[in-house]
Amino acid sequence: MTARFAEVLVPLGIDQPYSYAVPDGLAVAVGDLVHVPLGPRTVTGVVWSLGATPRFANPAKLRKIDGRVEVEGFRPELMNFIEWVAGYTVAPRGAVLRMALRLNENLGPPRPRAGIRRAGPEPARMTAQRARVLAALEGGLSYGKSDLAREVGVSVAVIEGLVDEGTLEAVELAPEVPAARPDPDHPALALSATQAEAAASLAAAASRGGFATFLLDGVTGSGKTEVYFEAVAAALRRGRQVLLLLPEIALTTAFLERFVKRFGVRPAEWHSEVPPRRRERTWRGLAAGDTQVVAGARSALFLPFRDLGLIVVDEEHDASYKQEDGVAYNARDMAVVRARLAEVPIVLASATPSIESEVNARRGRYRRLALPSRVGGAALPEITAIDMTRQGPERGRWIAPSLVAAIEATIARQEQALLFLNRRGYAPLTLCRACGHRLRCPSCDAWLVEHRFRRRLVCHHCGYSMPRPTACPHCQAAESFVAVGPGVERLAEEAQARFPDARLSILSSDLVVGVERLRAEITAIERGEVDLVIGTQLIAKGHHFPRLTLAGIVDGDLGLAHGDPRAAERTFQLLHQVVGRAGRESGHGSGLIQTYQPKHPVMTALIAGDRELFYDTEIAARERAGLPPFGRLATLLVAAADAAAAEAYARTVAAAAPSRDGVRVLGPAEAPIAVLRGRHRVRLLVRAARAVNVSDYVREWLAKVPPPRSNVTLAVDVDPQSFA
Numbered sequence: 001m002t003a004r005f006a007e008v009l010v011p012l013g014i015d016q017p018y019s020y021a022v023p024d025g026l027a028v029a030v031g032d033l034v035h036v037p038l039g040p041r042t043v044t045g046v047v048w049s050l051g052a053t054p055r056f057a058n059p060a061k062l063r064k065i066d067g068r069v070e071v072e073g074f075r076p077e078l079m080n081f082i083e084w085v086a087g088y089t090v091a092p093r094g095a096v097l098r099m100a101l102r103l104n105e106n107l108g109p110p111r112p113r114a115g116i117r118r119a120g121p122e123p124a125r126m127t128a129q130r131a132r133v134l135a136a137l138e139g140g141l142s143y144g145k146s147d148l149a150r151e152v153g154v155s156v157a158v159i160e161g162l163v164d165e166g167t168l169e170a171v172e173l174a175p176e177v178p179a180a181r182p183d184p185d186h187p188a189l190a191l192s193a194t195q196a197e198a199a200a201s202l203a204a205a206a207s208r209g210g211f212a213t214f215l216l217d218g219v220t221g222s223g224k225t226e227v228y229f230e231a232v233a234a235a236l237r238r239g240r241q242v243l244l245l246l247p248e249i250a251l252t253t254a255f256l257e258r259f260v261k262r263f264g265v266r267p268a269e270w271h272s273e274v275p276p277r278r279r280e281r282t283w284r285g286l287a288a289g290d291t292q293v294v295a296g297a298r299s300a301l302f303l304p305f306r307d308l309g310l311i312v313v314d315e316e317h318d319a320s321y322k323q324e325d326g327v328a329y330n331a332r333d334m335a336v337v338r339a340r341l342a343e344v345p346i347v348l349a350s351a352t353p354s355i356e357s358e359v360n361a362r363r364g365r366y367r368r369l370a371l372p373s374r375v376g377g378a379a380l381p382e383i384t385a386i387d388m389t390r391q392g393p394e395r396g397r398w399i400a401p402s403l404v405a406a407i408e409a410t411i412a413r414q415e416q417a418l419l420f421l422n423r424r425g426y427a428p429l430t431l432c433r434a435c436g437h438r439l440r441c442p443s444c445d446a447w448l449v450e451h452r453f454r455r456r457l458v459c460h461h462c463g464y465s466m467p468r469p470t471a472c473p474h475c476q477a478a479e480s481f482v483a484v485g486p487g488v489e490r491l492a493e494e495a496q497a498r499f500p501d502a503r504l505s506i507l508s509s510d511l512v513v514g515v516e517r518l519r520a521e522i523t524a525i526e527r528g529e530v531d532l533v534i535g536t537q538l539i540a541k542g543h544h545f546p547r548l549t550l551a552g553i554v555d556g557d558l559g560l561a562h563g564d565p566r567a568a569e570r571t572f573q574l575l576h577q578v579v580g581r582a583g584r585e586s587g588h589g590s591g592l593i594q595t596y597q598p599k600h601p602v603m604t605a606l607i608a609g610d611r612e613l614f615y616d617t618e619i620a621a622r623e624r625a626g627l628p629p630f631g632r633l634a635t636l637l638v639a640a641a642d643a644a645a646a647e648a649y650a651r652t653v654a655a656a657a658p659s660r661d662g663v664r665v666l667g668p669a670e671a672p673i674a675v676l677r678g679r680h681r682v683r684l685l686v687r688a689a690r691a692v693n694v695s696d697y698v699r700e701w702l703a704k705v706p707p708p709r710s711n712v713t714l715a716v717d718v719d720p721q722s723f724a
């Protein structure tokens with residue numbers, strides 16, 4: 001018997017599925033993607049359940065499903081995952097579904113692909129961009145138009161101009177053939193004994209299947225990637241699919257190349273830089289089981305695998321796994337949940353595990369696989385503090401004499417040095433010398449950061465920018481502004497003056513625009529075409545620069561200034577990662593950390609090279625304070641254009657908080673960034689004992705809260721990562 005009614009979950013901020021009638025002759029199953037009418041529109045939703053009676057409304061009045069989308073339906077595993085994430089994050093199920101259906105508009109029948117090829121003589125006017133396009137098409141190659149534009153870094157208009165002139169012509173391309181399958185038996189690097197041992201445990205788990213969590217805990221440069229590749233191979237041999245989560249995937253060309261070396265082909269990529277067409281292909285390929293491995297950013301977690309066999313989360317401690325807008329979730333934690341629901345093993349890899357994972361490993365909930373030494377036996381970098389209270393540079397300079405000397409010596413040995421400062425722009429603060437006025441963002445509680453390269457003052461929170469004023473808006477003094485403090489641009493200016501013969505590369509997301517150019521810059525560093533690299537956290541992650549032997553940290557204290565419970569952990573991880581870039585092949589790396597607090601536990605642990613010391617101290621401090629993972633946190637953030645409205649609603653919310661053993665509600669209090677994008681922000685913090693189910697508590701609470709007025713918002717974050 002075919003079901004007559006379907007409950008369809010739609011990808012909107014709604015928790016309940018809607019009831020629809022199933023038209024005669026349409027066969028639908030639970031998990032199928034369907035088009036349904038919703039108000040005046042048609043949306044793509046997922047059949048959540050089927051029945052002989054609808055849950056809502058009068059059956060005679062129900063609207064009908066328009067039709068089925070020709071694509072593999074969701075597996076129960078993904079549907080359960082969506083339910084679980086929605087329950088945990090206290091988000092409407094439809095909002096979580098939206099993350100799994102990011103490209104519903106694109107799921108039509110496959111369209112013809114427009115291609116481009118050389119057809120006529122060179123254009124009358126040749127430009128550098130045109131030359132690049134023609135070079136790529138040499139030898140009669142044809143290309144998708146947007147693929148070509150992306151590959152050579154020009155706009156589609158440049159290509160269209162060449163078509164108009166008859167140099168190129170448009171052709172219809174054959175439908176793309178599915179990519180070749182990764183080959184688990186492609187010749188691999190010979191692993192070291194320790195690597196092989198860890199790899200064998202992972203491969204065994206991937207062959208066996210079943211849920212298990214591994215913490216692949218290897219020092220920087222220990223070859224963790226090669227180790228988890230063996231688990232990937234084992235999953236592939238069983239014909240199962242693999243999800244690889246990576247932070248900053250867009251920049252990790254080196255990773256993709258290593259994957260090619262090991263498996264013969266690239267994995268499918270999933271992140272915001274991938275063009276929609278290719279994303280659609282990957283989505284369909286995974287649902288149909290034709291795509292075996294996807295390497296992606298956190299959003300890849302919601303992809304519709306047909307037969308998921310393994311999850312790997314590389315750099316599992318990375319803060320970018322946390323999504324704060326919309327559904328607030330931590331992709332690392334949710335990846336563990338998905339692995340449990342799918343009953344597959346998961347590998348969390350890091351040189352500096354999150355406190356949560358470290359505690360889980362210490363308690364035996366995660367199985368630790370340790371790689372205590374670097375590949376080829378290279379020593380870990382020697383780390384020294386530069387006490388800025390005594391050995392700092394002269395006023396107006398940012399690089400201490402001993403760091404200058406170390407950089408000179410490094411370059412003289414024809415090795416590479418790195419200067420790290422986690423702040424974009426020229427200077428974080430601009431003030432008037434005459435009256436002390438500070439330039440602030442008009443819509444955020446933040447200073448404007450000067451970007452000299454772009455010649456603008458920019459708000460790093462909302463993106464607002466303005467030209468540098470010639471007179472102080474407060475006292476009208478002319479040319480009275482001074483730049484206070486350094487950003488990478490200012491550091492680069494100093495480096496240029498101090499090391500005039502060095503080849504510099506300045507890596508900051510706003511200086512090198514576009515993924516392709518960033519990738520090219522990183523490749524140049526890998527090849528040793530650069531003497532001194534200056535960068536923000538873009539350069540800290542995962543890169544392997546063979547010639548780099550010195551890492552200098554310009555402001556080691558920067559991350560410690562926040563009153564955030566994770567400030568110490570984040571700073572330790574970031575600085576450890578940065579110095580971990582040094583000496584990966586030569587074996588004589590060193591790290592110099594400029595700090596005003598050389599006695600801070602983070603600094604002493606880094607200098608002693610004693611990771612355990614840091615974890616012991618930090619874990620004990622968290623335990624004493626009842627902070628995660630020894631207690632639970634959730635925040636409720638109220639925002640409104642008007643401060644009084646935000647405060648009033650926050651008080652209403654606070655008054656409705658259920659009283660419960662083991663739960664304390666703090667606030668309402670102004671958020672550290674009290675105004676963001678013109679909205680006043682007031683926060684309530686839930687602190688609960690570990691045994692409390694905070695999600696349930698918050699849900700129960702919200703059920704008693706009157707809905708906010710139209711311009712007031714309330715956002716829930718279970719397990720907040722930062723308190724900004």
Ligand SMILES: Nc1ncnc2c1ncn2[C@@H]1O[C@H](COP(=O)(O)OP(=O)(O)OP(=O)(O)O)[C@@H](O)[C@H]1O
Nearest residue numbers: 189190191192220221222223224225226351375542
């Ligand atoms: N068995 C091996 N033989 C030779 N080279 C290897 C071997 N294993 C790994 N490598 C190489 O060593 C380098 C470092 O490996 P990898 O980047 O995986 O380290 P990692 O542990 O991820 O470091 P980090 O945490 O600092 O990113 C890479 O260039 C990798 O190709």
Ligand SMILES: [Zn+2]
Nearest residue numbers: 441444459462
């Ligand atoms: Zn702003």
